[in-house]
Amino acid sequence: MNIRFIGAMAWYYGLKTIIRGPSYLIASLATPLTLLFLVYVLSHGLLVKFAIVGGLIAFIGSIGLSGAGDAAFFRLQLRMQELYVATDIRASDYMIALTLSYLVFAIPGIVLYTYMGTIYHLFTLYNVLGMILIMVFLIITTTSISFIISGSINHLRNIWGITAILTIITSILPPTFYPYYYVPNAFLYIISLSPTTPAAVLAQGIFNLAPFQMNMVYIFIAEVVVYGLLARFFVKWQSNR
């Protein structure tokens, strides 16, 4: 593993992008914050804790999924992936570097949600550690899905549309902004294909907003492995075409 490259990429593409392109960060935060406002107004503040925890998950998920556009743009338009194939790094280094840069890019949003969570006295040491783990799993799975999508396409024209649709589906449909027990169990398992579902269900459990669901831990771990392996296959480091 090339730690130096991963660190440099995370620093430059994660941190410097916040400074030079803050509009991307604001755009990523716009939907979850709007929904937080709506949930607050419509539930008269009753479900606001769900919306804070879920908003953070939707935000991280959307950052990870927007990586599909980036990864496709880097591969097809900038030809960056081809440039890096002929170096010491492996596909996994490239994927980890991009994933970490998204996590770094998400820091201001995480800070904002942490501040809101503090106002509502949401945090304990136990649930903060749990939430960090959930965020790491979530960024890995959503970025993996991004690599799967970006590796499956041969031209750019649909990627931004696909990313926007996926972001909406994975942030609104799963129980990110509402209690997971509002939906039937069967439906919950169907939408568990989206990593934001196990993330939201587990977060609601560790924040004592709803009963903890152990089976979602297994689903989430399985998604990290399956989506991660599929992404490694789809990234096309050396191809036949």
Add this chain to the structure above:
Amino acid sequence: MIDIRGISKIYGKNKVAVNNINCRIDSGISTIIGKNGAGKTTLLRILSTQLKPSSGDAFIDNLSIIRDVEKVRKKIVSIPQESSPIGILTSYEQVFMYLTARGFSFKSAKDEALNALKIVNLYDDRNKPTDELSGGMKRKMFVAMALASNAENIFLDEPTTGLDPISRMETWSAIKMLNGNVILTTHYMEEARELSQKIYMINDGSIINSGTYDKLLYPYRNKIRVESYSKLDNSYNIGNIYIKYINSDEIGKYNSEYNVIKRITIEDLFIMRGVDIEY
């Protein structure tokens, strides 16, 4: 030294992109020249281990591009066709990042990146996001990557495509600073003449001729090209132009205001072979 042995690439059942290429490419700048779709990029992608060949092998400093992929990658730099920098990052950041990917420490990546940017005249603009740089400056950033990496084998796929004449000359001057074994592809005849010590002419996936610029043109030293919009006997028709090759002592017959007389270039070697040059 690059030793290519029987490399072929066939897509599907019978779409031949590269057809049994055998050649040895020695140190210095070599150019693979051919029209669009001739197989230049496919060959370069195979040599830079991005694409698996259908058959054959190539050896870069005696390492197989099929069996020793990881070792080969340490010895090469490959700048893809129409590659562009990440616009939001500066040229320094991108050269630095690239060098860390090649295994440089942070300190040596910083030193080498700054030094290379000085050499290609990008030092003063090193802290500008690259979307503020001209096309030529962006290409020079990639040349700086190759320069700083100290790789022994550098592949440049159409490094000046789409650039204006000034940017192209800037990029040429940067390419001339590269050390080691440089292989570039182009469809610009003047680029091949300007840069390369040896030229490989490629068409339909096969090398059809190779040699220095002077050696390739030597057999035609007494020939002259005549262009006309009117049909000429025994001429080649490209677009709406008729091209005929005559001995220089026949020039009097064709010296009229309707004809254009030109010296023979590499382009003419393709035309004489019946290659349908885009004109």
